[in-house]
Amino acid sequence: MFRASEKNSAPECDCDYILTGEGLEPHYQNCSTVWRKHYGSSSPKNPDGTFRLRNEHLSKLNQDVLYHLGLDNENYDLPKMFGDVKFVCMGGTKYRMKEFAKYIAKSLAIPCEDFVNMTKHSHRYAMYKVGPVLSVNHGIGIPSMTILLQEVIKLLSYAKAKDPIIFRIGTSGGLNISPGSVVISSWGLNGTLEKSYDIPVLGKIRKIPSHFDKRLSEELLSIASEEKDFSTYIGGTMAADDFYRGQARLDGPFCDYTEEDKMAFIKTLVELGVKNIEMEATAFAAMTREAGLRSADVCVTLVNRLEEDQVTPSKSKLLEWQERPMLVIAKYISLYVKKYNKPAKND
Numbered sequence: 001m002f003r004a005s006e007k008n009s010a011p012e013c014d015c016d017y018i019l020t021g022e023g024l025e026p027h028y029q030n031c032s033t034v035w036r037k038h039y040g041s042s043s044p045k046n047p048d049g050t051f052r053l054r055n056e057h058l059s060k061l062n063q064d065v066l067y068h069l070g071l072d073n074e075n076y077d078l079p080k081m082f083g084d085v086k087f088v089c090m091g092g093t094k095y096r097m098k099e100f101a102k103y104i105a106k107s108l109a110i111p112c113e114d115f116v117n118m119t120k121h122s123h124r125y126a127m128y129k130v131g132p133v134l135s136v137n138h139g140i141g142i143p144s145m146t147i148l149l150q151e152v153i154k155l156l157s158y159a160k161a162k163d164p165i166i167f168r169i170g171t172s173g174g175l176n177i178s179p180g181s182v183v184i185s186s187w188g189l190n191g192t193l194e195k196s197y198d199i200p201v202l203g204k205i206r207k208i209p210s211h212f213d214k215r216l217s218e219e220l221l222s223i224a225s226e227e228k229d230f231s232t233y234i235g236g237t238m239a240a241d242d243f244y245r246g247q248a249r250l251d252g253p254f255c256d257y258t259e260e261d262k263m264a265f266i267k268t269l270v271e272l273g274v275k276n277i278e279m280e281a282t283a284f285a286a287m288t289r290e291a292g293l294r295s296a297d298v299c300v301t302l303v304n305r306l307e308e309d310q311v312t313p314s315k316s317k318l319l320e321w322q323e324r325p326m327l328v329i330a331k332y333i334s335l336y337v338k339k340y341n342k343p344a345k346n347d
């Protein structure tokens with residue numbers, strides 16, 4: 001089933017698979033194995049699947065303004081608006097995430113004519129709700145993505161959403177695989193080749209582990225492997241803080257290394273088990289895990305970085321390829337909705 005060996009597998013968890021296992025209880029419903037192992041404290045999950053935010057300061061606020069979403073928990077009835085959200089799908093562009101909203105509406109047979117941007121007051125991001133699915137764009141890079149992600153995590157907690165699963169539907173540069181292939185990330189690697197999301201907090205670097213949920217990735221791989229039009233791999237994903245030098249490109253406005261240096265670095269990544277390079281994986285894995293939520297990063301590759309730096313496929317080819325992660329995630333969501341027999345509707 002695996003096309004790439006996992007040198008560094010994600011921490012194991014002891015509860016049932018969501019789709020492929022025997023048990024009916026959704027994974028993570030009561031599971032805090034992974035959480036405890038890494039953070040040494042109790043799970044943020046409540047028995048009913050809702051989750052607590054691990055920040056006591058929030059209880060002192062009269063209202064919490066989710067500034068970049070243009071929402072707050074005082075003037076909006078968040079449980080009514082978002083309490084049924086089970087899946088959050090995120091990706092870089094507004095266009096892609098509107099297309100995904102349309103795609104998932106069709107997959108789940110939810111009649112939906114108007115796709116209203118629910119964050120329109122902030123003018124920052126675009127977010128659409130289709131039944132149990134939120135489709136939202138996060139912009140480029142870790143800072144833009146994490147601002148959106150943190151406000152979405154707060155939104156889901158205030159809304160009392162149960163066991164939400166968060167997907168990133170992205171694009172990337174592939175390593176030694178044909179453009180158009182899909183990569184499911186097992187872990188994120190930062191720019192200094194560590195499996196962590198590093199963020200300066202109060203003047204010191206905080207390192208947060210960046211492993212994805214192994215079982216969720218395996219379930220997605222088994223779904224993706226049914227697709228014969230493209231190959232899907234599971235492996236490491238490097239999250240760079242830049243598209244050019246940060247990804248060892250030779251075609252940026254600045255370049256102070258040779259082609260040999262570039263190739264040596266790319267080969268090191270390949271040896272480490274890295275399958276693709278994008279700009280969010282480490283922080284995405286780290287923050288969702290810190291919140292106690294399951295997540296997966298599924299990206300199509302637009303270029304084989306062993307062969308070229310420039311992204312040269314036609315615009316229509318690029319759009320066609322970007323539907324591949326959507327297809328995998330939509331299939332997963334449809335299977336889930338079917339299995340748990342939840343009638344999907346748009347309120």
Ligand SMILES: O=P(O)(O)O[C@@H]1C[C@H](O)[C@@H](CO)O1
Nearest residue numbers: 091092140141170171278279
């Ligand atoms: O989801 P997207 O397509 O935005 O992901 C990658 C990583 C960066 O955000 C961006 C760079 O082109 O594409």
Ligand SMILES: O=c1cc[nH]c(=O)[nH]1
Nearest residue numbers: 171172173277278279
């Ligand atoms: O090479 C690529 C292609 C898309 N996105 C990236 O971050 N890198």
